[in-house]
Amino acid sequence: MVLARSLIFLLAFSLWSALVILAALPFAIAPTKWSGFWFRTWNRGTIMLLRTICAVRVEVRGQPPQGGALIAAKHQCMFDAFTPYSQLPQPCVVTKQELGNLPFLGWFADRGGLTLTVDREGHSKALRQLLEKGKKALAEGRQVLIFPEGTRSPLGAPPDYKPGVAALYSQLHAPCTPMATNAGAHWLAGSILRKPGRIVFEYLDPIMPDLPRAEFMKLLEERIETATNRLLASET
Secondary structure (H helix, E strand, O other): OHHHHHHHHHHHHHHHHHHHHHHHHHHOOOOOHHHHHHHHHHHHHHHHHHHHHHOEEEEEEOOOOOOOEEEEEOOOOOHHHHHHHHOOOOEEEEEEHHHHHOOOHHHHHHHOOOEEEEOOOOOHHHHHHHHHHHHHHHHOOOEEEEOOOOOOOOOOOOOOOOOHHHHHHHHHOOOEEEEEEOHHHOEOOOOOOEOOEEEEEEEOOOEOOOOOHHHHHHHHHHHHHHHHHHHHHOOO
């Protein structure tokens, strides 16, 4: 039953994505605010399909930041990478440069300022560009979301937090809101299976700005991993 529902969802998701892209094409040269509109429309439709076809519900816990803020999120699958677009008022997500090469969708997101792309081979230059873009987004009252581990983390894998989040935190001088999730237990990375249940996005208490680097990293990892492990434990 799970496999059958997952296959139906995959078909519906593909058709829905194609429909949104076609509908958004006339707005490709419109003001960039339309990018946010179409991404939210796509996200909400995907969430509805997931609930209707696969019996997977989405729950938001805690208080998502509303103004300029830094968010550090657990990353387990594709779903937790795009869902924050429908949870936050003005998000921009730090992503790999390769995502900007996705046909139409990546270009549309980049043009709308919905992503902060990072060239992993750029090293110090890439970090400087990220900091510049992050400061600009924060000044505009936007929410900068970064995945501290840099890529998807398999369920149960030891955490591997990278220094980019600490650099953003120290340079932006803004609170950092950790975010935990159990999305990977239902939207299985590298698989078509979508298991029924409840995907939770939990926004935790913000970490105040200007802590020493080591203290910040320790606190961030403790909060995200503790909350994530608690959410995953509730699945058993």
